[in-house]
Amino acid sequence: MQANRFVSRDPRDGQVFAERPSWQRHDTRQALTAATQAAAHWASSTLAQRAALLRALGEALLLASPVLANSIQREMGKQYAEAxxxxxxxxxxxxxxxxQGPAWLAPEPGAHGQIWRRPLGVVLAVTPWNYPVWQIFRPLAAALLAGNAVLIKPAPNVAQTSALVEMICRELLPKGLVQCLWTDEVxxxxxxADPAVSMLVCTGSEATxxxxxxxxxxxxxxxxxxxxGNNAFIVLADADIAAAAEAAAQSRCLNAGQACTAAKRFIVVEAVADAFRHALRAALAHYQCGSTLAPLARADLRDKxxxxxxxSVEQGARCLLGGQPAGGRGYYFPAxxxxxxxxxxxxxxxxxxxxVACLSVVADSAAAIALANASRQQLAASLWTRDTAQAAPLAAQLQAGMLCLNSRPTSRFALPFAGSQASGxxxxxxxxxxxxxxRPVAWLAG
Incomplete structure (x- = not known):
């Protein structure tokens, strides 16, 4: 955000193509009031009514996909197919x-009665820029089905995409139920802090x-x-090296590596280090700036x-590929x-x-686990081995919110997506x- 304005800049050439002013305090107050009123009405709706509107919202997204994908690509540089x-x-x-959701929200039998699930009220969702549609809907859909209103605080550099999402929601949902807060950090x-807001959902940096x-x-x-997510990707001696290297390169280069679940630290046992290093370097080399590799979303991210x-190179790391920002226009950084x-x-x-893929070589699986756990920011971890019998006991030692065997980390709708330690x-x-x-409510009937 620049001078109280949301600025949209195309990362492919650095050109500003849209701006919108930040709200004044009274604008935020009006949004909070509207959300409070909408939440009260929405909470009285039936699960069937909410599910029907959620289904319609999904259909509307499919219809709007070309417009949304173009907006994503223009604001944060993502490849169109990925968008x-x-x-x-x-x-x-x-x-x-x-x-699936209505069954999860149904009253649960308890020892002396039932457990009811009631909405919280107004949810404030602080969303990031790296997946500007998915990162809104990940909390939004669940909050709506549970009976809440949602206020979205968009990332400053993806305002146009966020506004399109808000417009789609307004066309289908009751007034005030989903709104963007066009405000700054203050x-x-x-x-x-306002009493109207009942819950926070935040996806972002550890500091935020x-x-x-x-x-x-x-x-x-x-x-x-x-x-x-400073996530570990562990390759053991019996791993499928070709598959592991391909997945590692994808994890680092899809969305230009701008994903919290992506593998960052590649920890390889010494017995297969040379083979994996060679295969990973070859796989990374296929990603070329501007064609198969998108730019970073902002200039400051590239510079950081x-x-x-x-x-890291000054401190002893060795660069085998890339290592410096690409020349020319745009915020490109090579694989x-x-x-x-x-x-x-x-x-x-x-x-x-x-x-950027960071390779560390260790003696054995025990050393690999220890090095993986040296970071407190493990949102997800990958373990690569053909020995499925040893996989679960080893994975159980990893301090991560998601554990993946022989695959790069990706979330699943039916499973919890949760952090660990400093990853949330x-x-x-x-x-x-x-x-x-x-919020759970205990119903004691007699």
Whole structure:
């Protein structure tokens, strides 16, 4: 955000193509009032009515997919096919919840009665820029089905896409039920502190999560925080090296590596280190700036990534591929491979939000687990081995919110999507994620 304005800039050439002013305080107040009124009416609707509207919302997303995908590509640089997949995922999530969610929200039998699920009221969703449609609908669909109103605080650089989402919701849903808050960080904190807001959902950096999470706690409001992911990708001696290398390259280069669930730290046992290094370098080399590799979303993100790589090399990491920002227009950073990455380097200690793979070699599986757990920011972890018998006991030692065997980390609608330690807490998918938007009520009948 620049001078109280939301600025949309095409990362492919750096040109500004749209701006919108930030709200004044009275605008936020009006939105809070409208959301409170809408939440009261929505809470009295039936689950069947909510599910029907959620289903219609998914269908509307499918119809609007070309427009939304173009907007995503223009605002944050994503490849069109990936942007289209993002919209499709959001639509499928709406449809999945419309089918499965009512059963999860039904009264549960208890020892002396029933457990009812009631909505919380108004949910404030602070959303990021890297998946500007999916990251809105991930909490939005569940919050709506649970009976809540939702206020969306969009990331400043994806305002046009967020406005399109808001327009789609307004055409289908009751007035005031879903609104964007076009405000700055101060206005966001004021909205969170307001008694009208009942819950916080925040997807963003650890620093943002700590600040907003502390404010929510101060005002005794529940919060779900999905923060950074400095995720480990462990390759053991019996792994399928070709498949692991291909998945590793995809994890680092899809969406230009700008995904919190993406693998960042590649920890390989010594017996297959040479083979994996060679295969990963070849797989990364297929991603070329401007054709198969998108730019980073902003200039400051590209510059930060360049500093992290440069400082890591100064501290002893070895660059085998890429390593410096691409020349010319746009915020491109080439696919990069660093080896000899150790704790204490930015490439190990910090989340590298871009197409940079960081390779560390260890003696055995025990050393791999220990090195993986050296980060407190493990949202997801991958374990690669053909020995399925040893996989579960090893995975159980990993301190991550999601554990994947022989696949790159991706969330599933039916399973909880939750962080671990500094990567956040709470869930926004699965039954756990849906129930997070409710409060349990004990009904004691006699």
């Amino acid at each position: 289209d997949d993002e919209v499709l995922r959001a639509a499928k999530w709406c449809q999945f919840l419309a089918e 206005g966001t904190r004021e909205a969170l 999560g700590r600040q907003l999470g502390a404010l929510a706690a101060h005002h005794l409001k529940p919060a779900v925080l999905e923060l950074g 990534l360049a500093r992290q790589v440069s400082l 990069t491979l660093l080896e000899q990455v150790t704790p204490g380097m930015p490439a190990f200690d910090e989340e590298l939000f871009g197409p 807490f709470g869930s926004t998918l699965g039954r756990d994620g849906l129930l997070a938007f409710t």
